[in-house]
Structures are given as structure tokens and as C-alpha cells.
Amino acid sequence: MSIVSIETAIHHLRADADDVLDIQHKLDAAVEIAEQHIGRRIYADKVAAKEARTQALIDLALEPVDASDCYELTMQSRAIATNPAIEISILLILGTLYAHREDVVVGASVAELPIAATHRLQPYRVMGV
Secondary structure: OOOOOHHHHHHHHOOOHHHHHHHHHHHHHHHHHHHHHHOOOEEOOHHHHHHHHHHHHHHHHHOOOOHHHHHHHHHHHOOEEOOHHHHHHHHHHHHHHHHOOOOOOOOOOOOOOOOHHHHHHHHHOOOOO
16 A cells, blocks of 8 residues: 555646656655655654564564665654644645656745755654764
């Protein structure tokens, strides 16, 4: 089960069904961006999140891991189940990716786009020292 369905994403973007592949690619990126921001993997429900946490902790305890696996296992060990605030954040990130598909904007002033998603994700973020 996906965190945000492709149907919800298409409806949110008011896009055509012809854009499914592009939207799915951007939706996957939006989920990854949200996960990187909060430092956790996001799962569709509490059961899947608990299973991921358990498996990651077992993997960390049973076998030595290299640096490339350590990041993923750490993200999984902090797994969280999605909720409406996280879903809205993913949709906001998706909207930004969909609306701004180019790096360069001609004929407009350039400014950093405010992303409200970061404010909605902040309570779920793992903060380090």
C-alpha cells in the first residue's frame, strides 16, 4: 500500500491521467524528500512501520553493516506510520516538483520558494545533537 495513491496525487495536481508516469516519479521523489527531511522511513500503517523497525533492529544486532547499509537501517529503525499531516506535506512537495520542473525561470524574479511542507513535517523530525 502506497503512502499517497496516484489517484490522490493526480487529483491534487489537477493533472491529466496521461501524466501518470511523470507524476508517479515525482510522487516517489516527494516521499523520499519528506523521509530525508524527518530522518525516518514513512509507512502506510502502524503495522508496517513496526515491522520495519523490528527488522532493522534485528539486522543491526545480528550482522555487521557497512556505511551504505547503516543509513538505510537507521532510517528504518525510526520508521513512522503516515498521518494526514505527513500526507499533506508529501502532496505539497509533489506540487512544488510538478509546478517547477525547470531549474531556470525566464522573465521572473528568482527567490527561494517557501515550502509549507517542512513546517508540517517538523514535529516528526529526528533532531541530532
